[in-house]
Amino acid sequence: MTWYLFIGDMLVTAFMIVLFVWLSLRSTRAQFDAVARIPLEDEERRG
Amino acid sequence: MTVRHYEDRVVTAFLYCAVFWALLGMVAGVWVAAELVWPTIDFGIPALSFGRLRTAHTTLVLFGFGVSALIATAIYSVQRTSHVRLFAPGLAWALFWAWQLAIVLGAASILAGWTSAKEYAELEWPFDIAIAVAWVAFAVIFFGTIARRKVEPIYISNWFYGALIIVVAMLHIVNSLALPATLGKSYSLFAGAQDAVVQWWYGHNAVGFLLTGGFLGMLYYFLPKQAEQPIWSYRLSIVAFWAFVYTYIWAGPHHLHYHAVPEWVQSLGMVMSLILLAPSWATMVNGIMTVAGAAKKLRTDPALKFIVLALAFYGLATFEGPMLAIKSVNVFSHFTEWTIGHVHSGALGWNALITFGTFYFLVPRLAGVPLYSTRLANVHFWLALAGTMLYVLAMWGAGVSQGVLWLSLDDLGEVRFSFNDVMAAMQPYYLLRLLAGLAFLAGTVLMAVNLAKTFAGRPTAVAMPPAGRRA
Ligand code: HEM
Ligand code: HEM
Numbered sequence: 095m096t097w098y099l100f101i102g103d104m105l106v107t108a109f110m111i112v113l114f115v116w117l118s119l120r121s122t123r124a125q126f127d128a129v130a131r132i133p134l135e136d137e138e139r140r141g
Numbered sequence: 142m143t144v145r146h147y148e149d150r151v152v153t154a155f156l157y158c159a160v161f162w163a164l165l166g167m168v169a170g171v172w173v174a175a176e177l178v179w180p181t182i183d184f185g186i187p188a189l190s191f192g193r194l195r196t197a198h199t200t201l202v203l204f205g206f207g208v209s210a211l212i213a214t215a216i217y218s219v220q221r222t223s224h225v226r227l228f229a230p231g232l233a234w235a236l237f238w239a240w241q242l243a244i245v246l247g248a249a250s251i252l253a254g255w256t257s258a259k260e261y262a263e264l265e266w267p268f269d270i271a272i273a274v275a276w277v278a279f280a281v282i283f284f285g286t287i288a289r290r291k292v293e294p295i296y297i298s299n300w301f302y303g304a305l306i307i308v309v310a311m312l313h314i315v316n317s318l319a320l321p322a323t324l325g326k327s328y329s330l331f332a333g334a335q336d337a338v339v340q341w342w343y344g345h346n347a348v349g350f351l352l353t354g355g356f357l358g359m360l361y362y363f364l365p366k367q368a369e370q371p372i373w374s375y376r377l378s379i380v381a382f383w384a385f386v387y388t389y390i391w392a393g394p395h396h397l398h399y400h401a402v403p404e405w406v407q408s409l410g411m412v413m414s415l416i417l418l419a420p421s422w423a424t425m426v427n428g429i430m431t432v433a434g435a436a437k438k439l440r441t442d443p444a445l446k447f448i449v450l451a452l453a454f455y456g457l458a459t460f461e462g463p464m465l466a467i468k469s470v471n472v473f474s475h476f477t478e479w480t481i482g483h484v485h486s487g488a489l490g491w492n493a494l495i496t497f498g499t500f501y502f503l504v505p506r507l508a509g510v511p512l513y514s515t516r517l518a519n520v521h522f523w524l525a526l527a528g529t530m531l532y533v534l535a536m537w538g539a540g541v542s543q544g545v546l547w548l549s550l551d552d553l554g555e556v557r558f559s560f561n562d563v564m565a566a567m568q569p570y571y572l573l574r575l576l577a578g579l580a581f582l583a584g585t586v587l588m589a590v591n592l593a594k595t596f597a598g599r600p601t602a603v604a605m606p607p608a609g610r611r612a
Contacts, residue, residue: 114383126376129297130371130372130375132294134365134370134371136222
């Protein structure tokens with residue numbers, strides 16, 4: 095049982111690392127800046 | 142031309158109820174605090190007994206106040222960050238009525254003595270089913286709105302609210318699995334150590350994804366709005382999100398140190414709790430740096446002041462938590478008021494203050510008029526700060542004393558002080574905590590008056606007489 099949990103844990107950790115690397119490589123600073131401005135530019139739109 | 146607006150009436154309704162449940166839940170909190178000073182003030186009435194009233198307190202503040210505030214802010218912000226009107230507003234109203242009814246009847250059932258005896262999940266099986274259905278409705282409304290969004294990226298606050306919805310559904314359903322015996326009694330599907338592990342997987346992650354993750358959603362939307370600054374590092378917020386989700390889910394066994402669960406499970410809980418310090422403080426630093434760009438506004442804007450203070454208490458609670466998770470610290474702190482101090486540095490300092498700050502920001506916008514009184518809001522700020530500090534300091538004092546007294550042995554290795562001796566020594570601390578609670582409650586009453594007056598002052602549509610009859 096311990097081994098199953100350990101292996102599961104390592105798989106999830108690997109997933110985390112891959113996700114992090116993928117995210118870092120995929121997006122540019124400009125894209126991040128644009129997303130960060132979303133809450134500042136939403137009031138004039140009325141749905 | 143018809144301009145379609147965001148659906149904000151249901152937001153207002155949830156907000157009203159959140160304030161109401163905060164007041165009622167805190168009155169119950171003050172009452173249980175008073176019972177620890179004067180144990181006879183239950184007057185022999187079962188509904189006022191410590192066990193029932195304490196559970197009513199936690200249910201009202203967590204699920205009445207906390208969840209209503211989270212649903213209100215999630216509905217408000219998901220529409221704006223997606224540039225679309227709410228998906229299925231009718232369902233949102235059904236959710237509103239179902240949730241409030243569940244809280245009214247649920248609190249009544251607890252006072253009547255129904256309980257599943259699982260902490261923070263005391264409501265019996267009929268409520269569990271109703272809550273699960275209501276939660277699915279919340280998911281449909283939220284993810285339905287996201288699915289229709291006109292902005293491609295999903296803003297970070299929505300990731301936190303989304304995690305809240307998905308994880309709480311999973312926790313609630315698994316932990317509530319039970320065999321009903323009668324309408325008011327059921328038996329959990331889990332027993333013994335398994336029950337303990339499932340319960341604290343639920344309990345800890347309810348703290349993690351509701352009291353922390355949900356409120357981080359609130360922070361990531363309302364902090365940039367109030368500071369009029371984008372979040373300091375968006376990249377850091379994403380990393381913190383994934384690290385938070387991944388780590389939190391393992392930390393539950395720190396509630397079971399030295400209990401009858403495998404040793405390695407406890408150690409895993411401890412290690413993951415220590416790691417959790419990193420994403421928690423990353424978020425705090427991100428928040429503080431965002432505010433740093435709006436330092437001028439901080440001097441005058443009471444709403445922003447509440448949020449900054451909330452960030453400070455978030456930092457405090459998430460530093461203290463990992464320390465309490467260390468086994469050798471926990472052996473000292475576990476059965477003491479230190480835990481209660483930790484809980485309320487999070488609950489009052491973080492959850493309540495960030496919600497208050499958000500409400501001071503939100504209500505003038507929902508009502509379309511300025512806040513009724515900035516002075517009242519400032520008085521509230523100081524009452525809330527004083528109440529939280531006094532509460533936490535009193536419980537630290539009580540907790541450390543209790544820890545020393547419980548563990549003190551005489552020459553024969555017997556415990557030196559009886560339970561009664563220790564409780565008697567707690568009286569001054571309990572009295573201080575009661576005063577702290579009263580100060581915090583008084584501040585909340587001021588906020589309720591201020592918000593109600595703001596709403597009352599909103600412009601009403603004036604019926605114009607037909608042109609021919611105008612004077
Ligand atoms: C890094 C973050 C945190 C960690 C590692 C952590 C860890 C802990 C630990 C070790 C305990 C004591 C367990 C025991 O001895 O029984 C505890 C209790 C508790 N914490 Fe935290 N904590 C964190 C943040 C928070 C926050 C932000 C809140 C928000 C309100 C919170 C709410 C609670 C509650 C309600 C309890 C009491 C549970 C019970 O009924 O026994 N925690 N936490
Ligand atoms: C006027 C404000 C408040 C007062 C006076 C108060 C008082 C109390 C008291 C006396 C207890 C029982 C402590 C014990 O058994 O030794 C308690 C428990 C608790 N309260 Fe509060 N409370 C207040 C506000 C809140 C708020 C706003 C929240 C959540 C957002 C909250 C969450 C909790 C929780 C989770 C527990 C259970 C802790 C545990 O079992 O470890 N309280 N409170």
